[in-house]
Amino acid sequence: MKQLSLFLCFKYFCRKKIVLLSIAAVALSCALLITVASLFTGFIEAIENSADDHLGDIVIGAPLGLKISKYDRLINDLEKNYLIEAATAVLSGQGLLHMGKGTGDVRAVRIWGIEAAGRAKATPFADLLVRQKNKNTPPTFAVEDSAEQLGGFVGIGVVAKPDDVTDEYDFEQVTASIGREVFLTTGTKELKRRTIKFTIADVVFSGVYEFDKDFIYLPIDELAEKLYPSQGKIADMIQIRLSRKVEPQAALPVVRGIWQNFADNELGWTNYAISLAKVSTSRQMQARLLAEYRKQMAMLMLIFGVVSAGVVLLIFCIFYLIVMTKQKDIAIVKSCGLSSGAVAVLFVVFGLIIGLIGSAFGVVMGYLFTKNVNYIEHLISVLFDLKLWKSSTYMFTRIPNQVNWESVLWVGLAAVLAAALGAVIPAIAAAGVRPVKILRYE
Amino acid sequence: MYKIILPTRYLLKRRVTYLAVAAVALCVFTVVVVMTVMNGLVGEFKGKNHDFVGDCIVGTDSLVGFAYYPDFLSKLREQDFVLAAAPVAKGFGLLTQPGTGQNIGVEIMGIEPASFCRATQFAQTLYYHKDNPGAAFTPTYDPALAGCVVGIDMVAGTRDSLGRYHHDPESPRIELMITCFPLTAKGALAKAGTDLVNTKTFHYSDDSHTGLVKVDSRMIYVPFDSAQKLFGMAGPNPRASAIHVKFAEGVPLKTGVEKIAKMWDSFVATHKNETYAYLLKNATVQTWLDYRRSSIAPMEKEQTMLILLFAMLGIITVFIIFVVFYMIISHKSKDIGILKSVGVSRGAVVQLFLTFAALVGIVGAGIGAAAGCAFLIKINDMEDWLFEHFGWQLWDRTVYAIGDIPNNIEPDVLAIIIASAILAALLGALLPTARAARQQPVEVLQVSQL
Numbered sequence: 001m002k003q004l005s006l007f008l009c010f011k012y013f014c015r016k017k018i019v020l021l022s023i024a025a026v027a028l029s030c031a032l033l034i035t036v037a038s039l040f041t042g043f044i045e046a047i048e049n050s051a052d053d054h055l056g057d058i059v060i061g062a063p064l065g066l067k068i069s070k071y072d073r074l075i076n077d078l079e080k081n082y083l084i085e086a087a088t089a090v091l092s093g094q095g096l097l098h099m100g101k102g103t104g105d106v107r108a109v110r111i112w113g114i115e116a117a118g119r120a121k122a123t124p125f126a127d128l129l130v131r132q133k134n135k136n137t138p139p140t141f142a143v144e145d146s147a148e149q150l151g152g153f154v155g156i157g158v159v160a161k162p163d164d165v166t167d168e169y170d171f172e173q174v175t176a177s178i179g180r181e182v183f184l185t186t187g188t189k190e191l192k193r194r195t196i197k198f199t200i201a202d203v204v205f206s207g208v209y210e211f212d213k214d215f216i217y218l219p220i221d222e223l224a225e226k227l228y229p230s231q232g233k234i235a236d237m238i239q240i241r242l243s244r245k246v247e248p249q250a251a252l253p254v255v256r257g258i259w260q261n262f263a264d265n266e267l268g269w270t271n272y273a274i275s276l277a278k279v280s281t282s283r284q285m286q287a288r289l290l291a292e293y294r295k296q297m298a299m300l301m302l303i304f305g306v307v308s309a310g311v312v313l314l315i316f317c318i319f320y321l322i323v324m325t326k327q328k329d330i331a332i333v334k335s336c337g338l339s340s341g342a343v344a345v346l347f348v349v350f351g352l353i354i355g356l357i358g359s360a361f362g363v364v365m366g367y368l369f370t371k372n373v374n375y376i377e378h379l380i381s382v383l384f385d386l387k388l389w390k391s392s393t394y395m396f397t398r399i400p401n402q403v404n405w406e407s408v409l410w411v412g413l414a415a416v417l418a419a420a421l422g423a424v425i426p427a428i429a430a431a432g433v434r435p436v437k438i439l440r441y442e
Numbered sequence: 443m444y445k446i447i448l449p450t451r452y453l454l455k456r457r458v459t460y461l462a463v464a465a466v467a468l469c470v471f472t473v474v475v476v477m478t479v480m481n482g483l484v485g486e487f488k489g490k491n492h493d494f495v496g497d498c499i500v501g502t503d504s505l506v507g508f509a510y511y512p513d514f515l516s517k518l519r520e521q522d523f524v525l526a527a528a529p530v531a532k533g534f535g536l537l538t539q540p541g542t543g544q545n546i547g548v549e550i551m552g553i554e555p556a557s558f559c560r561a562t563q564f565a566q567t568l569y570y571h572k573d574n575p576g577a578a579f580t581p582t583y584d585p586a587l588a589g590c591v592v593g594i595d596m597v598a599g600t601r602d603s604l605g606r607y608h609h610d611p612e613s614p615r616i617e618l619m620i621t622c623f624p625l626t627a628k629g630a631l632a633k634a635g636t637d638l639v640n641t642k643t644f645h646y647s648d649d650s651h652t653g654l655v656k657v658d659s660r661m662i663y664v665p666f667d668s669a670q671k672l673f674g675m676a677g678p679n680p681r682a683s684a685i686h687v688k689f690a691e692g693v694p695l696k697t698g699v700e701k702i703a704k705m706w707d708s709f710v711a712t713h714k715n716e717t718y719a720y721l722l723k724n725a726t727v728q729t730w731l732d733y734r735r736s737s738i739a740p741m742e743k744e745q746t747m748l749i750l751l752f753a754m755l756g757i758i759t760v761f762i763i764f765v766v767f768y769m770i771i772s773h774k775s776k777d778i779g780i781l782k783s784v785g786v787s788r789g790a791v792v793q794l795f796l797t798f799a800a801l802v803g804i805v806g807a808g809i810g811a812a813a814g815c816a817f818l819i820k821i822n823d824m825e826d827w828l829f830e831h832f833g834w835q836l837w838d839r840t841v842y843a844i845g846d847i848p849n850n851i852e853p854d855v856l857a858i859i860i861a862s863a864i865l866a867a868l869l870g871a872l873l874p875t876a877r878a879a880r881q882q883p884v885e886v887l888q889v890s891q892l
Contacts, residue, residue: 018768021761028754065542094547096536096623098638104506104629106622108534108547108660183631185621185639187538187545193621195638214547292841299836304751306472310758313465317765320458325772388747393740 018322022315022419023358029308030362030415031369036304037407038370040297042400044290048283050208050396055282056088056122056239057248058255063276066269067091067234074262075118078240081258083251085243086121089235090114091220093227095186097158109158109214111186113223113235116140116153122241129153130171130203131178141219143199144179150222151201154182157213159203165381167390167397174203184216186227194226207398209391248281255279308418315354315422319347323430330430331438344431351423355416362415363408373399445790448777449798452770459802462766462867466806467813469759470863473752474814475821477855480748482848484741488731490653491738493563495730496528498699500706501684502724505533506629507675509718511682514709518687521705523698525690526560528553531669532683536621537596537662546596549661550620552669555579561686567650569594570613579665581647582613589647590618591663597649603829605839607651616646620662624674627681627718632674640672655843656737679718695729703727756866763802763870767795771878783883795875796868803867807860815856818849 062068071089078087091113099105117138120126125139132139141151159177160169177200184196198218206212224234242251256279263274283290323330334343369376377399381387391397453459502508511529518527531552538545555578559565565575568591570582579589594607597616602608621641624632631638644664652658667676675681689698710722731738771778778791825847828834837844 018765021765025758025761032751032754064544094536094545096534096547096621096639098623098631101630104504104625106505106534106625108536108549110547183623183638185536185623187536187619187621193536193637193639193641288838288841292838295836295838303472303476306468307751307755307758310465310468310755310762313461313468314758314762314765317458317461317762317769321765321769321772324769386743388743390740392736 018318019354022311022318022354022422023361025311025314026355026358026415026419027361027365029304029311030359030411031365033301033304033308033411034363034366034403034408035369035373036300037297037411038366038402038404039373039400040293040300041404041407042370042402043394043396044293044297045402046396046400047286047290047293050206050211051282051286053124054206054208054211055285057242057246058240058252058279058281059285060238060240060255060259061278061280062236063273063278066273066277067228067231067236068238068267069232069234070266071235071238072233073266074238074259077258077262078238078255081254083243083246083254085241086118087238087240088115088118088122089220089233090237090239091223091227091235092237093186093223095184095216097154097216098183098185099159100180100182107158107214109154109184109216111184111223112215112217113220114217115220116217119239122239125204128204128206130156130174130205132202139202141201143201146199149181150196150198150219152182152184152198152219153202153204153217154200155212155215156203156205157209158216159200162391165385165387167387167392169205174205178203184218196223196226207391207396209395209397213392248283252279252281308415311415312418312422315351315419316425319351319423319426320429323347323426323433327433327438330433331435334433335435335439340431343433344427347423347427347430348420351420351427352416354423355419358419359412359415363412366408366411367403370401370403373401445794445797448794449801452774452798453801453805456770458766458769462763462802462870463806463809465759465762466803466863466867467810469755469866470807470810470859471814471817472755473859474811474851474856475817476748476752477859478814478818478851479821479848480745481852481855482850483844484738484745486653486848487741488738491734492730493566494652494654494657495733496526496561496686496688497695497730498687498689498702498727499684499730499733500687500702500725500727501530501733502721502726504629504721504724505673505683506625506627506721507531507673507681507683508721508725509627509679509681510709510713510716510722511685512680513713514706515685517705517709518685518702521701523690523693523701524687526557526688528557528561528686529666529682530558530684530686531666531673531675531681533622533669533673535662535672538619538621540617540619547660548596548620550622550669550672551661551663552666552673553663554666558686561688564650567652568648569609569651570648578663579647581615581645583615584645587645588642588665588668590620590644591648591650592618592646593658593661594649594651595655595659596662597646603835603839605843605845613648614646617643618646618662619643620664620672622672624672626674627679627721640674642668642672644668653843654737658843681718681721695731699727699729756862759863760866760870763799763867764873766802767799767871767874768877770798771795771874774878775881778878778881779883779885782881788879791879792875795871795878799867799871799875800864802871803864806867807863810863811856811860815851818851821849822846 068074075087075089078084093111095109095111097107097109120138127133129139143149143151156169156174160173162169180200181197182200184198185193187193204212204215204217220235224231228234240255242248259277259279260274263269263277330343377389389399515527515529518524533550535548535550536545537548556576559575565572568575568578571578578591581587581589619641621639623638624640626632650663670676670680687702706727713719713722781791825836836847
């Protein structure tokens with residue numbers, strides 16, 4: 001009997017084309033929420049990863065106005081610990097770069113003095129170099145065909161500008177800039193200006209606009225000698241890459257201990273000065289900004305959640321319509337022995353099934369859209385001459401397209417529950433149908 | 443009469459109609475709130491850009507600048523449609539505060555404060571010299587010193603939780619050293635040897651708060667002639683980077699810019715045989731909107747994307763109304779049969795149900811708009827309360843350069859949203875109404891159907 005009733009009910013319902021509408025509505029809402037959540041979390045993760053790549057997992061920063069001398073010993077101490085894979089020093093500053101004779105091009109730049117080979121061990125720096133990335137040897141500042149000249153690296157945004165329409169760099173122009181002689185002016189604490197002439201030995205293309213637009217890299221020893229003569233090896237930042245599977249938070253106390261020990265024995269700073277040095281994970285350094293992005297994502301999800309609440313209403317209306325127009329069928333099923341409770345359960349289960357099918361379609365649509373978002377964006381730019389995503393606005397050259405499976409799970413679950421919720425009142429109405437009233441002849 | 447009575451009865455008596463009204467109201471509420479905030483943000487940002495640039499700009503991106511600007515400036519100032527015109531020299535520099543050892547790469551803007559304040563809203567961005575912008579470069583602590591105005595984010599530290607900056611009653615005494623690469627008219631370095639740069643010391647005289655993050659965080663304003671010297675633009679044929687223009691009241695932007703573009707073309711033609719004529723070719727005449735396009739366009743695109751996403755919400759509302767009307771019409775077939783049997787035409791049935799749909803749309807949109815407006819009026823109070831009790835802000839004002847949440851309801855936007863909601867209601871009711879109009883009394887009123 002039960003099987004017959006179920007069969008009849010499903011037969012009736014499946015013939016209702018309007019049911020497809022509720023499936024489509026669930027699928028669309030689901031796809032929208034999954035896409036928004038994935039793109040936003042992808043963006044946040046990309047920021048975290050770019051900070052890891054650029055700064056390492058943990059950073060030791062000297063207090064303002066102080067420099068870490070004998071940093072090679074500190075790096076040595078750090079690398080002895082099994083938690084740490086590699087560490088590298090940075091001497092940072094800002095300056096003014098003249099792009100060479102006759103160009104009339106001057107720009108403000110951020111300067112990092114680095115050890116190219118050491119940095120390549122601690123970060124994926126070697127993979128970012130346009131000329132040297134495919135070489136098997138560690139990167140160097142050596143200028144091709146001219147060993148005496150001082151070589152330096154520049155961010156790709158320093159030598160080229162992304163195209164207004166395609167947002168892509170002209171790599172011919174970029175490659176042509178390698179070997180060009182440029183002039184850097186920066187200052188020392190004693191207010192002396194130093195102008196450094198160097199040759200562009202390579203171009204750094206990280207895909208993160210913030211790091212590409214105005215960074216230049218010079219050999220740390222040469223930079224230190226120019227700005228702080230006779231002070232030996234000095235740096236203001238030590239970037240640390242942890243061994244695989246080591247959590248930065250877990251390694252932080254160890255790094256602090258090594259730093260404290262080094263500072264006490266080697267630097268001769270006061271305890272207060274040592275306490276001012278910042279030892280933090282690269283993610284902690286981004287924490288405030290990331291918290292704001294997460295808040296914006298939550299607001300957006302809330303707004304689209306409200307939009308999706310319309311879907312619950314839609315399902316309610318559709319189910320109510322089915323109940324109202326199929327009262328006779330429900331009455332027949334009930335007259336065959338199906339209880340009111342069973343009829344109600346049937347409607348709720350049907351709501352769940354619609355939710356399941358809708359969210360399955362939604363997940364597939366959301367997945368396909370997120371994975372292909374760069375192609376879609378490219379297509380829009382080609383068809384409508386409209387560039388939606390620019391690295392200068394949204395930091396990254398490519399739209400992060402990783403599907404966030406956690407969001408997929410809870411959005412899918414919410415969709416199934418919402419569909420079932422929309423079916424509850426119509427289910428109660430269906431349960432209340434009295435065969436004797438509906439099926440009487442008069 | 444029935445055309446009014448019946449739709450009103452359906453609206454009041456059929457509970458399922460409330461659902462359609464609720465759907466329309468929810469949709470209108472969401473769109474009114476989000477669009478008002480978004481429009482407010484975009485409008486505010488555009489306004490700040492307009493204030494910063496003036497109405498029109500004649501300029502070049504080249505750091506070399508263009509020559510003969512004094513002649514063109516004089517011509518501009520003679521025009522009735524031009525209220526003010528101000529020359530500007532732009533470039534990059536290295537800023538150092540003695541004692542800190544910190545060097546910061548900055549943008550330098552050389553301006554004549556008096557003329558620049560007439561051409562733009564620069565005076566309103568100052569703190570200590572708001573009432574006397576002509577003396578913007580005169581430090582209050584020592585008028586004899588060369589002053590500079592600094593972008594507020596470079597000096598005033600972080601904003602408080604309400605987005606306010608702290609200022610001492612007296613301007614602080616800060617010495618700032620600025621270094622630039624002077625360039626020749628051909629773009630080469632103007633100085634040779636070991637000292638390739640020009641350096642000059644200025645003293646903080648004021649700060650400028652334009653509300654544009656990229657400007658406030660890295661712009662230093664110095665006297666125009668000092669900037670020319672620093673950039674190598676001074677000399678017998680002085681150069682400037684741009685001329686900012688403000689039009690007289692009532693002059694449409696497009697008309698004004700077209701007139702200046704014509705003047706510029708003729709100016710370039712008359713100077714074509716001059717030594718530095720090639721520099722004039724790099725300069726363009728643009729509206730403030732075109733000049734700041736790269737900053738404004740992303741926000742406008744985001745606004746468009748949001749509108750497209752809300753169109754989806756509209757489609758869901760259309761479907762809800764479709765289903766509700768389908769349900770009502772299925773149940774009211776007897777009413778339709780009786781009406782038709784007493785001579786009511788198909789057109790009148792259509793009119794009846796469309797009036798009903800319009801009523802649903804009007805009531806739903808009215809409720810949604812009223813709720814949206816009420817929410818917007820109180821939105822900042824609510825945010826204050828949330829911050830006071832839970833420490834929650836929609837935007838952390840210490841991170842974002844946003845003041846209050848924009849809640850200025852634009853009547854035209856509101857009218858468009860309400861009209862769209864009514865239209866959506868009519869659209870959703872169209873198919874069920876057509877079905878109602880096609881019903882035959884002989885079919886719906888037969889005994890077996892009753």
